[in-house]
Amino acid sequence: MPPKKRPGRAATSRQKARPVARKKPDWYRLGYDGGFESGTRLGRESFGSLFEGTSIIIPTYNQLAYLKSCIESIVGHTDQPYEIIVVDNGSTDGTAAYLRSISGQIRYRILDANRGFAGATNMGLMMSKGKTLLLLNNDTIVTDRWLENLLACLNSDPRIGMVGPLTNYISGNQQIDVPYGTIEQMHEFAREFNRSDSAKWHLTDRLTGFCLLFRRELLERTGYLDEGYAIGNFEDDDYNVRVRLQGYMLVVARDTFIHHFGSVSIKALGSELDEVNRNNSSFYSDKWGNPHALIEQVNALLRSEAQARADAALHSGQEQPSLPPLLPSETALFPQGVAVRGVREQVFWVENGLRRPVVGVLSFPCARISQVDLLRWPLGDPIGAEEAESRWRRQPFGHEHGSIDGSVLAPDGQLYMVEQGVKRRLATSAAAEFWGLQYRMHSVPSAEEWAALPEGFPIIAPARVAAYL
Missing domain, CATH: 3.90.550.10 (Spore Coat Polysaccharide Biosynthesis Protein SpsA; Chain A)
Incomplete structure (x- = not known):
């Protein structure tokens, strides 16, 4: 007798029992993608x-x-x-x-x-x-x-x-x-x-x-x-x-x-x-x-400061400094009482070692400097444009206003800035032009007034930086 055919149900069960072929994982791709994701995350976390x-x-x-x-x-x-x-x-x-x-x-x-x-x-x-x-x-x-x-x-x-x-x-x-x-x-x-x-x-x-x-x-x-x-x-x-x-x-x-x-x-x-x-x-x-004269002037002032600190330490019985001083940064050779901005449009008024955001629009020149230069000044409180204008235009040696700060044409014809009773020579006319100081009101003090003011660090023009990321 011919063998009986199995019912269709049994045949279907036998077919289901066969192992299903599965695609092998692409371990290289998985590893690559995982590494890329991890590297990207670590890169973001370590930025800066x-x-x-x-x-x-x-x-x-x-x-x-x-x-x-x-x-x-x-x-x-x-x-x-x-x-x-x-x-x-x-x-x-x-x-x-x-x-x-x-x-x-x-x-x-x-x-x-x-x-x-x-x-x-x-x-x-x-x-x-x-x-x-x-x-x-x-x-x-x-x-x-x-x-x-x-x-x-x-x-x-x-x-x-x-x-x-x-x-x-x-x-x-x-x-x-x-x-x-x-x-x-x-x-x-x-x-x-x-x-x-x-x-x-x-x-x-x-x-x-x-x-x-x-x-x-x-x-x-x-x-x-x-x-x-x-x-x-x-x-x-x-x-x-x-x-x-x-x-x-x-x-x-x-x-x-x-x-x-x-x-x-x-x-x-x-x-x-x-x-x-x-x-x-x-x-x-x-x-x-004459850059060599400028360097010698700054070095002489640094030596004078070092000697003053050493004398003070000796007088007080403290340990004397072992190394000659350095300027805190190039910003020490920039003027106060000026308007500046970095790569953004915000203008700052610089005075007393602070940069103060200006609220309003200024009519006088604003110097554009790099972000590195700008951020060396700590951030201060905002200042109105009118107040900044008044401070910028004040007349030096105007004793009726109780101030002798500002741009000064010295008796010898050299342009200076006077800041808190210290006279600072403009290194060159290019420095004056960069900071917009040639537009400020000048006055010629008497020889006696001028001689009484101590000499401070000169003022230079900063680097012009156009490139940014």
Whole structure:
């Protein structure tokens, strides 16, 4: 007899009993997505925090081969914690594509136009996370122990503001004669040369900007590079002056050598280079006049303050200060009794060490400064526009008003500010123009009144900063 067919129900049960094939989890994708989510969350939580390392900031423009060599040398010859930040000034040679291809190794910003050395560097400084900062030209090749040696020098004394190495090609006293002819020979030379030796750390009046190391504290005290120097050149000389005006020292670490091909980006300007140099030289002279005299004046005042504190400590039996004083920040060289604003539209009246939000509209000039400069003044109570106008226009040496504060044309024809009974010389006419002080009411005091006023710190023009994140 033929076998009986099983009922359809039984067949259905047998089919259901078969194991259902399940898709295997994509462990790679799950791990990737989880890691990305975790990294994003940690990034948000740590935004604004710093790390115990060095931010190496490299501005670049149309020199891709040099940039690649520079980054490769950092990766191959740097043992200390660091991050690399590259700011591209609108290159057209494939730099942007290269930066995107190595985005996991560096941080970068691609600008749509050439903001110059100062503008690109400032962008990198705004992006930086390190507690020490290093400005590095794209046409350099670093060497064994380079950063270790520079850090040892910088950290040896809190009065050291900036440190720079020696090289084969640069202006000033950081250039030395070298015996090598190839990059391989250069590295052999540098391995023997870069032996840390504090006896080879020498004070200098000038460090060139091809390689500059400093603490974040100095940036907070001094602010950004002046973007009034178009394209490049003189912005490092300007920063040298500003650092020295605060009482800091500049040091050449003559135990450290890196290779420098030599101003390849600026030389690419060709016939335009002469005009750029003339304009920047003129800008520097107009801003500073005689910077060495200014530095000596500030240092003399700092020494006088130090002596007064030492005398007071000796008289009271307290321990005498061991280090010469520094200015609290570059803001000590800015005037009081002026209107300022940062990147936002809010205007502040600055007086007695406070910035007070102005309520209303002012008719007199308002100086635009960087956020770093603005935020050094603590925030005070709001002030009406009319009250700020009255304070700005008050006549100095007007004893009928009980005040001798304001702009003063001294007996010798030099423009000063008098603040709380202290006379402060305007470094140059550019400083007066920046703060709008040439529009204020001037008066010529008598020789006796003038001689009775003590001399205070001079007043300078701050850096012009256009770049912001």
